Amino acid sequence: MTDVLIHATGVRVTRSGRDLLHDIDLTVRRGEHWALLGPNGAGKSTLLAVLGATAHPTAGHVEVLGSRLGRTDVRELRQRIGHVDPRHRMLSPLTVFETVLTGLTGTTDLMLRWEPSAEQLARAEQHVADVGLAARRDARWPVLSQGERGRALIARALMAEPQLLLLDEPATGLDVAAREHLLETVDALRQRHPQLGSVMVTHHLEDLPASTSHAVLLRDGAAVAQGTSDEVITSSAVSHAFDFPLAIVRSEGRWAARRAA
Structure with missing residues (x-):
């Protein structure tokens, strides 16, 4: 490699x-x-x-x-490739956790009829914790500060490993x-x-x-x-x-x- x-x-x-x-x-x-x-x-x-x-x-x-x-x-x-762009367009008021999960699909919203695996859910929880947002896990995008959004987008980018x-x-x-x-x-x-x-x-x-x-x-x-x-x-x-x-x-x-x- x-x-x-x-x-x-x-x-x-x-x-x-x-x-x-x-x-x-x-x-x-x-x-x-x-x-x-x-x-x-x-x-x-x-x-x-x-x-x-x-x-x-x-x-x-x-x-x-x-x-x-x-x-x-x-x-x-x-x-x-993981992308972190503070101008990321969010179409729906997703929670921090849901936003991080969209890093698996590369979409701006959760895909219909898509179910993440138990391993993927656990990985999302870990990335949310790693960027210091565990206490804000269920907070929705419109109420997040700009700094919280930036950290959520880093966690989102890491989901694709x-x-x-x-x-x-x-x-x-x-x-x-x-x-x-x-x-x-x-x-x-x-x-x-x-x-x-x-x-x-x-x-x-x-x-x-x-x-x-x-x-x-x-x-x-x-x-x-x-x-x-x-x-x-x-x-x-x-x-x-x-x-x-x-x-x-x-x-x-x-x-x-x-x-x-």
Whole structure:
């Protein structure tokens, strides 16, 4: 079994005659946790969509979980990838537990005449507990806070036992306390699942979990720096990507940015 989860070479994505991404090379291995960083319009969400097999590159080659995009059934492939998107559309007022169960079917609602097995029910209970929502198990989606929704979506993504987890700005809209709880949850799940690989998109360094091992800095659709987080998330590299003088500090594993003096 290979340890390579994603292997992308020469990726370009063109829309309406404009390159949203170009010359992207990226390899993600088991146990690695990558951050995609950069200003608005840099191409972060476009790259995440390609890596999640929800968009195809205009040029280049992308292999995800050993399957080459363009030569595989992307519907089957997506079932092996966990997606966490705070903009997830919920059509029915499901409970936390029911929401987590929909991760088995990849749907936004419980499927008619579908009955999860006893093992699946037990696994859902465990994931709900692991993200700290056991006391909110039966609370319905409309009354959940944004932070609770984010943690429920992480538990939902884990139900498919993915090898790869993609997180699209999971801290969007959270207050400081909810953000910290969410990031603690992400750090804990990475420790519990050491073979899991992940890619997270964010605009803000403060939203990165301490377990972030690697990073890509994007600017105008190109990777201007990539490698281990300590090599990439530096004052000079981040300042270049954002075209703004920034001082980056790291304390207790977490990053913060401020304007450079």
